[in-house]
Amino acid sequence: MLQLVTLVTISTFHFLFFPSGKHVCTLGAKAFGAMSFVPNSGPLNSDQDEELVVLDSSGRMFHFSRLSARLLAEASAGGGAPKSTLLASLKRRMVTQTAQLDLLKEATEEAASASIQLVAQWLPTLTRVVVLAATIDGAATVESWEVCMDRSEGNASGGAGQAQPPRCTHRGTLPPIEAQSHEGTNSASFALVPQSTASLPFDTVARVAGTSVEWWAAPPLDASAAGDAVSSESPVAWALAGAWNDENGNGAVISGLAVVSENAVVAALLDGTTIVQLQAATATVKSEEESAPCTVAIAAPGFRCLEVLSLGWRRRCTTQASCGAPASKPTTKTTRRLASCGFLRLMIPRRVLVRS
Amino acid sequence: MAALPISLGPRLGAIVDGSAVLNTYDISDRNMSSGPSVQIAAPVEHVAWSATGTYAVVADANGGLNFVLESGKLLFRHALVKVESGV
Numbered sequence: 001m002l003q004l005v006t007l008v009t010i011s012t013f014h015f016l017f018f019p020s021g022k023h024v025c026t027l028g029a030k031a032f033g034a035m036s037f038v039p040n041s042g043p044l045n046s047d048q049d050e051e052l053v054v055l056d057s058s059g060r061m062f063h064f065s066r067l068s069a070r071l072l073a074e075a076s077a078g079g080g081a082p083k084s085t086l087l088a089s090l091k092r093r094m095v096t097q098t099a100q101l102d103l104l105k106e107a108t109e110e111a112a113s114a115s116i117q118l119v120a121q122w123l124p125t126l127t128r129v130v131v132l133a134a135t136i137d138g139a140a141t142v143e144s145w146e147v148c149m150d151r152s153e154g155n156a157s158g159g160a161g162q163a164q165p166p167r168c169t170h171r172g173t174l175p176p177i178e179a180q181s182h183e184g185t186n187s188a189s190f191a192l193v194p195q196s197t198a199s200l201p202f203d204t205v206a207r208v209a210g211t212s213v214e215w216w217a218a219p220p221l222d223a224s225a226a227g228d229a230v231s232s233e234s235p236v237a238w239a240l241a242g243a244w245n246d247e248n249g250n251g252a253v254i255s256g257l258a259v260v261s262e263n264a265v266v267a268a269l270l271d272g273t274t275i276v277q278l279q280a281a282t283a284t285v286k287s288e289e290e291s292a293p294c295t296v297a298i299a300a301p302g303f304r305c306l307e308v309l310s311l312g313w314r315r316r317c318t319t320q321a322s323c324g325a326p327a328s329k330p331t332t333k334t335t336r337r338l339a340s341c342g343f344l345r346l347m348i349p350r351r352v353l354v355r356s
Numbered sequence: 357m358a359a360l361p362i363s364l365g366p367r368l369g370a371i372v373d374g375s376a377v378l379n380t381y382d383i384s385d386r387n388m389s390s391g392p393s394v395q396i397a398a399p400v401e402h403v404a405w406s407a408t409g410t411y412a413v414v415a416d417a418n419g420g421l422n423f424v425l426e427s428g429k430l431l432f433r434h435a436l437v438k439v440e441s442g443v
Contacts (some may be wrong), residue, residue: 031437032401032415050406052413056437067406263424 033057394430396422 035054052064387412398416405412414422419437424430 031417031419035402035404035413035415037404037406037413052404054436056419060437226430277374 031056033059392429394422394424396430397433 033055035052038050040288050067052067054062054064056062396414396416398418398420400414402415402419403412410426411423412426414424416422416433419435421434421436422430423432423434
């Protein structure tokens, strides 16, 4: 407690009297829009360098290269080179701004009322990142950037202060949300769906707004290639994309989309660019004693469960991830009451489920 | 009702609450006991685990990137973004 009080006191003092740069920091202001690590393509070990892409809320993109877990560990342990030297080495590897998403810049300057949503995701090719930036102003205009960075080039460009322009970019727009057919046009949410196998030609951008889920191949975002919209009975809150193992345990990885509505979680499976099945209400989240879900996530490959957090309670919902199969009965297990809506247990590893 | 910052690493899940405390949980622990935690000096906006799972990067609302080790130790904070005044 003493340490916490000390930390808060020091931080507050520093914040009040030593603001960085010419700008005044504002507590509660949105500083970052999104960030994503670049997965390593080789076997994971502590010596692997890693890369990180960060977007701030004004659309500036930063690329961090050669983040070494080994150096971080050494700096923490104080072994090897002096800690100050190691930290200085790490900071030198942080590249400055590499791109500017113009739409976001314009949005922050001219459309103060517009909310901004960013989705950044490294694709399974491990050579590029797709950034989907959208302003939610009733029309849900979208700026899509495809930023291509070769891994070897990225590693070689780690000099501090060296601006690295994106190798290739693409801008597209999604058709505006039809306000008359949706509720809450300011609640659109987007998700990037990764490829599940190499045979799938497209990655997918999904948009949920009101009660509909729409998707497009990305990039480019071709409005004419939009799939048929699927609907939920109640307004949807989020779309989250991911990949998980199928229910039969054969190890197949399936890309899919989870949509959270006010009182249900639905999972949409993707076959190429087509949602082949929408499992409505695989789990009823809302009940008399529970409020709407706070958040939800889909597992990385190797996991098969989807968990949803309601305010105060956690429920585990098993997703059925095979096309045409009957909807699985949700496995609901309330394990403990939570003090606040701030906890999400993600996925249960298959090996744990097998043991049980 | 905004989505909360979360991130899943190969071994740990990162969960953030409104008071900007980062908790790490062993994803193989069915009892979901809390792992080490760290206090970030500003509200957390994003969390991302490294692919190796040995550290996480926590973006805070004051424009800082906090490098947090698996052990829950805050290694250092890198000021990246100058947050514009809301005035």
